[in-house]
Amino acid sequence: MIEDGATDRGSVTTVRRIGDTIRRPVGPWTPAVHALLAHLEAAGFTRSPRPIALEGGEEVLSLLHGEPAFAPWPAVLRSTTGVRALGRWLREYHDAVRDFRPPAGASWQGAEQEWRPGLVIRHGDLGPWNAVWDGDHLAGFIDWDFAAPGHAVDDLAQLAWYAVPLRSVEQQRRAAVSGPGVLRERLDALCTAYGERPEAVLDALDALQTREAARIERLGGRGEQPWAAFLARGDVAEITAERRWLRAERATLLEG
CATH class of the missing domain: 3.90.1200 (Aminoglycoside 3'-phosphotransferase; Chain: A, domain 2)
Structure with missing residues (x-):
């Protein structure tokens, strides 16, 4: 698991962990993805990240542990x-x-x-x-x-x-x-x-x-x-x- 405060670069994007959250760069698609993840949360589907916020050009998501x-x-x-x-x-x-x-x-x-x-x-x-x-x-x-x-x-x-x-x-x-x-x-x-x-x-x-x-x-x-x-x-x-x-x-x- 990515360490608290560390960054990790995949083949497409770079993410960083702050506590129990993941910060990722936003794109034009981010609002739609957050609407999707919010729907899943409301439906009781727990095995996907929860959308938390959009802050300073980053999206904030809950961390999946593992x-x-x-x-x-x-x-x-x-x-x-x-x-x-x-x-x-x-x-x-x-x-x-x-x-x-x-x-x-x-x-x-x-x-x-x-x-x-x-x-x-x-x-x-x-x-x-x-x-x-x-x-x-x-x-x-x-x-x-x-x-x-x-x-x-x-x-x-x-x-x-x-x-x-x-x-x-x-x-x-x-x-x-x-x-x-x-x-x-x-x-x-x-x-x-x-x-x-x-x-x-x-x-x-x-x-x-x-x-x-x-x-x-x-x-x-x-x-x-x-x-x-x-x-x-x-x-x-x-x-x-x-x-x-x-x-x-x-x-x-x-x-x-």
């Missing part, structure tokens, strides 16, 4: 117990957010579509690096800057992509989770905990990867951050390779 999961993953995340916890968290989040109506004129970072009935506000960055674990307990997810309107299954697909992980053997080894049988078991555990068919998740992930590569090329090519940085570090080639891997492994992942 540690993000970086490679190699903690033991809980390498188990199906951890994967099921992720699926239950996402189901609870989607249940809590379904009746959220964005404020008029809401701005969302990198939004690909306007909100309309039938869509939810996706977290948009559901990777283990944003999952905070307090021992074996999933405290929740942080870093909501990429929240935006979308289909609920795309959140689940993104979570499967990065937390099963449905990625190359090299990425599996970095996480200390590998093997087709292990991945199939983890995908099944995630989907069962959430309540969705693995086939639907793989279909959604293929489409999500296609859109994300195109978005990085489009926005990054115009110099918009953070997509310009993603483009420069080779994310399009990586996503394209992972989509090929997913298509090649699809039948194996759905066996049994």
Whole structure:
């Protein structure tokens, strides 16, 4: 956990901890994200940061106590117990957010579509690096800057992509989770905990990867951050390779 008074820089932004709060730079999307987090708090959903204030160009959020999961993953995340916890968290989040109506004129970072009935506000960055674990307990997810309107299954697909992980053997080894049988078991555990068919998740992930590569090329090519940085570090080639891997492994992942 980040120490009190310390700063921590991720791939997109820098945060600092003051007591039991986290301070982050604001963006045009921050008021909409705070409206979302306030709705979750009012709905009794406790496993996300609480919005506290906007002060001096920073947002102030409550601190989730625990540690993000970086490679190699903690033991809980390498188990199906951890994967099921992720699926239950996402189901609870989607249940809590379904009746959220964005404020008029809401701005969302990198939004690909306007909100309309039938869509939810996706977290948009559901990777283990944003999952905070307090021992074996999933405290929740942080870093909501990429929240935006979308289909609920795309959140689940993104979570499967990065937390099963449905990625190359090299990425599996970095996480200390590998093997087709292990991945199939983890995908099944995630989907069962959430309540969705693995086939639907793989279909959604293929489409999500296609859109994300195109978005990085489009926005990054115009110099918009953070997509310009993603483009420069080779994310399009990586996503394209992972989509090929997913298509090649699809039948194996759905066996049994």
